[in-house]
């Protein structure tokens with residue numbers, strides 16, 4: 001079956017395999033820890049704020065550039081002195097990219113982050129008014145993630161979904177922090193206010209979605225209140241960060257740019 005959704009000004013059409021269903025009569029966020037309840041954006045579900053000092057931000061980019069250059073080499077690619085994160089797609093073919101994507105799939109321990117990760121824990125805590133950290137009580141992981149979305153490659157981003165359909169991702173607050181190539185043509189899409197939707201208002205795939213032949217770990221939202229999903233693309237600039245509720249419908253961050261890779265830090269925080 002063909003599914004459609006709106007992403008910014010564009011309409012996306014995808015071929016879906018598998019069955020769909022509508023959820024139970026419940027609002028998940030009302031049962032769970034709501035880490036954005038103290039904010040002025042608790043009803044819209046996301047906000048964009050300044051992130052770190054310029055020098056810390058540059059250190060992060062430099063550190064990530066070294067890490068990614070290392071992974072590209074390890075995967076069989078050739079790195080030269082001109083390598084920049086936004087030109088990543090020029091240094092990898094599909095095979096090399098898929099190897100790199102596997103290497104980064106589970107993220108890295110925060111101890112390997114280019115700067116002290118407590119600076120980020122503190123900044124996010126300050127914004128939400130609750131002390132939070134990447135260290136969750138319920139899972140072993142204490143990781144940060146980098147997402148790489150090549151230009152014009154339709155399998156590099158997740159379809160629209162809620163993180164919290166995966167149990168261990170409940171009770172959190174998420175960030176999207178652009179490292180390169182993020183603008184209205186490539187940034188993460190989301191449906192404002194959708195963190196408060198009743199499950200019965202969302203139709204979605206039963207398991208991980210299979211779209212245009214690619215399988216994803218997350219389910220895909222098919223419709224919201226019986227209509228096709230309509231995602232906006234907030235546009236955090238360099239050294240800004242978007243915070244959002246993991247209960248919000250988000251994803252579909254296709255990169256429509258012609259020649260710039262989009263990379264973003266995507267990290268989850270829980271109450272300490």
Ligand SMILES: [Fe+2]
Nearest residue numbers: 158162163250
């Ligand atoms: Fe997600």
